Amino acid sequence: MSVPRRVLVPAAAAAAALATLASLAVLADASPLEALRALALGSLGSRAAIGETLLRSTGIVLTAAGACLALRAGVLNIGLEGQFLAGAAAAAAVGPALAGMPLVARAAILLAAALAGALWVLPAAVLAAKRNVPEVLSTILLNLIAATAAGGLVRGALRDPAGDYPQSRALPDAVRLEPLFSGGRATAAVLVALLAVAVLAVLIAATPLGLKLRAVGLAPAAARAIGLADGRLKVLAFAGSGALAGLAGGLEVLGVTGRLYDPFAAGVGYTGLAAALLGQAQPVASAFAGLFFAALGAGSSAMQRDTGVPAALAALVPGVLVLAVLAARARAGRSGS
Amino acid sequence: MGAASVADNLALLDRNAPLVESARARHARVARLAEAFGLELGGPDDRVDTLPVGTRQRIEIAGALAGEPDVLILDEPTAVLSPDETAALFAALRKQADAGAAIVLITHRLAEVFSGADRLTLLARGKTVKQCLISETTAAEIGGLLIAGSGAEETEKEEREEEKIFLEGEEGREPFEGRRGDARRPGATRPSKNAARSAAGVAANNLEVRNFRAAGTPPKQELLSFSLSPGELLVLLAIDGNGADAIASAVAGLTPFTGEVRVGRAALPSSGDPLAFRAAGGAFVPADRREEGLVLDLDLAENLALPDPPGRFFLDRAAMQTHALERIVAFAVRAPSPSTRAGALSGGNQQKLVLARELARSPRLVVAVHPTRGLDLAASAAVRARLAEACAAGASVLVVTSDPDEAFDYRGGVRVVTRGALSGEVAGGTPPAALGRLMAGLGA
Numbered sequence: 001m002s003v004p005r006r007v008l009v010p011a012a013a014a015a016a017a018l019a020t021l022a023s024l025a026v027l028a029d030a031s032p033l034e035a036l037r038a039l040a041l042g043s044l045g046s047r048a049a050i051g052e053t054l055l056r057s058t059g060i061v062l063t064a065a066g067a068c069l070a071l072r073a074g075v076l077n078i079g080l081e082g083q084f085l086a087g088a089a090a091a092a093a094v095g096p097a098l099a100g101m102p103l104v105a106r107a108a109i110l111l112a113a114a115l116a117g118a119l120w121v122l123p124a125a126v127l128a129a130k131r132n133v134p135e136v137l138s139t140i141l142l143n144l145i146a147a148t149a150a151g152g153l154v155r156g157a158l159r160d161p162a163g164d165y166p167q168s169r170a171l172p173d174a175v176r177l178e179p180l181f182s183g184g185r186a187t188a189a190v191l192v193a194l195l196a197v198a199v200l201a202v203l204i205a206a207t208p209l210g211l212k213l214r215a216v217g218l219a220p221a222a223a224r225a226i227g228l229a230d231g232r233l234k235v236l237a238f239a240g241s242g243a244l245a246g247l248a249g250g251l252e253v254l255g256v257t258g259r260l261y262d263p264f265a266a267g268v269g270y271t272g273l274a275a276a277l278l279g280q281a282q283p284v285a286s287a288f289a290g291l292f293f294a295a296l297g298a299g300s301s302a303m304q305r306d307t308g309v310p311a312a313l314a315a316l317v318p319g320v321l322v323l324a325v326l327a328a329r330a331r332a333g334r335s336g337s
Numbered sequence: 338m339g340a341a342s343v344a345d346n347l348a349l350l351d352r353n354a355p356l357v358e359s360a361r362a363r364h365a366r367v368a369r370l371a372e373a374f375g376l377e378l379g380g381p382d383d384r385v386d387t388l389p390v391g392t393r394q395r396i397e398i399a400g401a402l403a404g405e406p407d408v409l410i411l412d413e414p415t416a417v418l419s420p421d422e423t424a425a426l427f428a429a430l431r432k433q434a435d436a437g438a439a440i441v442l443i444t445h446r447l448a449e450v451f452s453g454a455d456r457l458t459l460l461a462r463g464k465t466v467k468q469c470l471i472s473e474t475t476a477a478e479i480g481g482l483l484i485a486g487s488g489a490e491e492t493e494k495e496e497r498e499e500e501k502i503f504l505e506g507e508e509g510r511e512p513f514e515g516r517r518g519d520a521r522r523p524g525a526t527r528p529s530k531n532a533a534r535s536a537a538g539v540a541a542n543n544l545e546v547r548n549f550r551a552a553g554t555p556p557k558q559e560l561l562s563f564s565l566s567p568g569e570l571l572v573l574l575a576i577d578g579n580g581a582d583a584i585a586s587a588v589a590g591l592t593p594f595t596g597e598v599r600v601g602r603a604a605l606p607s608s609g610d611p612l613a614f615r616a617a618g619g620a621f622v623p624a625d626r627r628e629e630g631l632v633l634d635l636d637l638a639e640n641l642a643l644p645d646p647p648g649r650f651f652l653d654r655a656a657m658q659t660h661a662l663e664r665i666v667a668f669a670v671r672a673p674s675p676s677t678r679a680g681a682l683s684g685g686n687q688q689k690l691v692l693a694r695e696l697a698r699s700p701r702l703v704v705a706v707h708p709t710r711g712l713d714l715a716a717s718a719a720v721r722a723r724l725a726e727a728c729a730a731g732a733s734v735l736v737v738t739s740d741p742d743e744a745f746d747y748r749g750g751v752r753v754v755t756r757g758a759l760s761g762e763v764a765g766g767t768p769p770a771a772l773g774r775l776m777a778g779l780g781a
């Protein structure tokens with residue numbers, strides 16, 4: 001019974017959310033069916049549309065993976081947005097200086113980005129482990145600091161002297177990622193993201209470390225009594241979570257923007273967290289949720305252009321969906337299933 | 338409120354306090370209440386979270402009494418009070434009851450019942466065992482009933498129920514002069530019979546506890562010292578709430594303590610470190626197997642593989658499966674397969690699973706808290722047999738139980754814990770009434 005239900009609830013919620021979105025289109029004097037059609041075509045209807053969806057999915061899927069890792073170990077990392085920014089800033093800082101072998105440069109950029117993301121979550125992880133500071137507060141505050149710091153960097157240390165806007169110097173063209181297929185903007189970044197999801201899924205399900213992390217997340221008191229280093233495992237999960245979000249930021253610079261500017265992240269970390277909640281902290285399911293949200297984002301731009309229904313309406317969907325799924329799960333928990 | 342001063346906390350707790358009050362009046366209240374109830378409340382400007390837990394509890398009690406309530410319910414108010422303060426508290430309660438208040442006191446401690454109450458209701462495992470006036474009964478009778486209650490057949494549903502005594506003060510009844518005052522505490526810590534041997538060589542004992550006090554017990558608590566040699570089994574027999582559980586969890590590294598605990602040669606850090614306890618060869622069977630013993634949402638094989646699952650990069654599922662099957666058979670865990678969720682097992686089988694895991698590593702020391710609570714007779718006997726086997730293999734075993742019959746079934750030493758103090762060894766033939774008085778802190 002439990003397996004169908006796990007699929008059924010999110011699927012039903014997604015369908016309901018789409019139906020709601022379509023009926024809201026009436027408010028914008030558009031036909032609901034037209035709006036849905038524009039949404040579908042804009043996200044999956046052409047090479048360009050698919051490229052756009054995959055492009056948007058990279059950051060969401062990776063931050064969702066980061067959120068999964070944290071959730072499975074019983075910690076809530078709301079700071080994915082900040083860690084994404086830290087990763088992007090690190091990529092923008094080291095990237096322009098790297099020329100020569102593009103593969104080495106790319107690896108160095110992504111490594112720096114992941115490291116920066118992990119470092120950015122570390123204060124919250126250590127404070128939670130040593131001083132019981134709630135990570136929900138500390139990670140969200142680190143988001144604000146990251147946004148301000150990124151704004152400062154593109155106006156100060158990282159500013160491109162040649163440009164008029166507050167933005168960093170561009171990565172060399174040879175280092176930036178090429179489009180994956182002609183006619184679309186998607187790059188190999190999305191493949192990196194999907195590979196990371198696969199690795200994470202295996203890590204959680206099939207390694208000794210994954211089993212320990214799950215035990216800590218499922219039953220913290222038992223894990224401690226059994227003799228697991230619960231504090232250290234949680235810090236590790238935090239760091240891994242931050243590294244995935246940082247990697248997402250690095251790929252955004254490497255594959256999409258080529259540089260850092262302000263504002264940069266625009267909520268990708270929060271959407272990733274929503275995808276992980278919708279995917280019930282399962283890496284693969286969360287990746288599908290992330291792809292769905294990315295398609296929604298790409299499609300809603302097309303919907304606005306073609307039917308005049310504001311794209312902002314589609315931005316409601318992730319929030320409504322997550323609330324619906326959480327409510328369904330709480331209900332299931334109460335009825336003891 | 339931890340971040341506020343004593344004066345402010347008492348002003349909030351006192352329901353007779355005016356809406357607006359000067360700092361001076363709030364200060365005066367602290368002195369007045371401390372005087373009136375004989376309780377040490379700390380300085381008026383002290384922040385409450387800087388004070389010891391006992392003082393905090395006294396502030397709460399003083400605040401509750403200050404409002405002169407018509408009905409007052411106190412749940413184990415004396416857990417952190419010294420004997421003098423307990424006596425003062427009972428004097429104050431008596432005064433309020435005489436002034437017309439109805440007071441309900443919930444306590445585990447028989448001595449308190451006979452130090453000023455009018456009526457009592459004895460509860461055991463959720464059922465009322467006796468209701469009577471204090472003048473119609475004796476401590477020995479209640480002690481005997483208490484024991485009968487805790488020795489009664491337990492069922493899984495009732496496993497979380499604890500015996501409690503309800504003690505009621507009633508309007509208009511005459512005070513029991515001369516009955517208050519604390520009971521004599523039995524069993525001041527004696528030097529353990531192994532003390533001489535352990536002085537000669539520390540490594541001779543699997544467990545060495547010296548000048549020990551578990552965190553959260555009153556500061557005036559006597560310091561404990563005892564030791565267990567290889568093959569020795571010691572049962573700590575206590576009514577819940579007397580600190581036997583606290584001793585066990587502190588030894589197992591789950592809570593902090595003061596003093597010295599050695600498992601084998603290793604001294605455990607006093608901040609509490611379950612990993613150090615395990616590394617020294619300790620095994621722990623917690624009282625709450627569902628919360629602390631097992632990860633209910635993992636399957637049997639996974640539970641048995643913790644805390645060190647086999648495999649270098651990937652989990653060695655085959656090894657886990659083999660190990661699980663072997664443990665399941667050896668410990669007669671009734672389960673469909675190793676991939677059954679631990680949460681799906683019955684209580685007895687969950688407990689066998691915990692033992693199967695804990696005894697797998699041939700521990701030097703096994704600490705087992707209420708290991709048979711909630712189990713049927715057969716399962717209880719199986720658990721005892723397993724612990725005896727560990728003993729025979731050279732381990733030391735420390736058992737905590739609240740059931741006197743059970744205590745002697747282990748065929749090891751039995752010592753009674755009352756208010757955190759350890760009695761000498763109790764002989765096997767001790768009559769239930771005497772045992773009850775000992776456990777209730779009334780002296781032998």
